[in-house]
Amino acid sequence: MLFIVILISVFLLIVFFKKERWIKYGNLEDSFDYTINDHQYYIEEVSFKNYNEALSKYFKVVDSISRYDKAINLKYDLYDWGFSIFQFKDTLIDVRYFRSTHSIRLIKSKQPLSIEEYEKDDLGYHMELNR
Numbered sequence: 001m002l003f004i005v006i007l008i009s010v011f012l013l014i015v016f017f018k019k020e021r022w023i024k025y026g027n028l029e030d031s032f033d034y035t036i037n038d039h040q041y042y043i044e045e046v047s048f049k050n051y052n053e054a055l056s057k058y059f060k061v062v063d064s065i066s067r068y069d070k071a072i073n074l075k076y077d078l079y080d081w082g083f084s085i086f087q088f089k090d091t092l093i094d095v096r097y098f099r100s101t102h103s104i105r106l107i108k109s110k111q112p113l114s115i116e117e118y119e120k121d122d123l124g125y126h127m128e129l130n131r
Contacts, residue, residue, distance in 0.1 A: 022093075022106050024064075025057040029103065033110075036121050040110040047103040054102040055081075058095070061104060065093050075115050087115050094118070 021028060026046030034041045048054035062084045073087040085094045092115065094107040107123060 022065075022108065023057075023061050023104060025060065026054070026104065034123070036123060039113060039117070039121055041123065042108045042110060044106045044108075045103055047101065049102065051099060051102055054097065054099075054104065058097040058104050061095050061106070065095055065106075068093065073115050085115055085118070087113070092118050094123075 021031070022042075022044055023046045026048045029045045029047050031042070031044040034043055048057060058081070065084070065086055068086070069088045069090075071086045071088060074085065076084040081097065082099075083094060083096045085092065090112055092109040092113040096105045096107070097103075098105065109118065
């Protein structure tokens with residue numbers, strides 16, 4: 001009887017404390033919170049087996065983020081499709097595709113933020129230095 005209670009408890013802990021993923025595809029490599037210049041971010045990174053899978057899922061992630069809410073501002077890389085940045089009334093979401101590692105990184109601000117403020121944080125550079 002005790003074993004069943006422990007098993008149910010562990011299951012409930014896993015279900016209730018599991019972090020919700022923004023990127024529903026690929027293998028979750030890392031997810032963490034990061035703060036720079038008093039701006040708080042949630043970062044999630046997923047990887048894929050190959051280039052084609054990563055690229056096709058990148059477009060699916062961008063599509064799902066575009067449905068989050070009505071975008072106030074948008075910036076994207078039309079030439080290379082390496083990033084898409086969406087500014088919403090309550091958050092900013094940046095989706096980046098990395099060909100060399102077949103991975104996608106999502107960066108979401110925890111407060112309203114303009115694209116200009118976000119770019120001043122130069123988050124990509126600081127994340128690589130502090131990880």
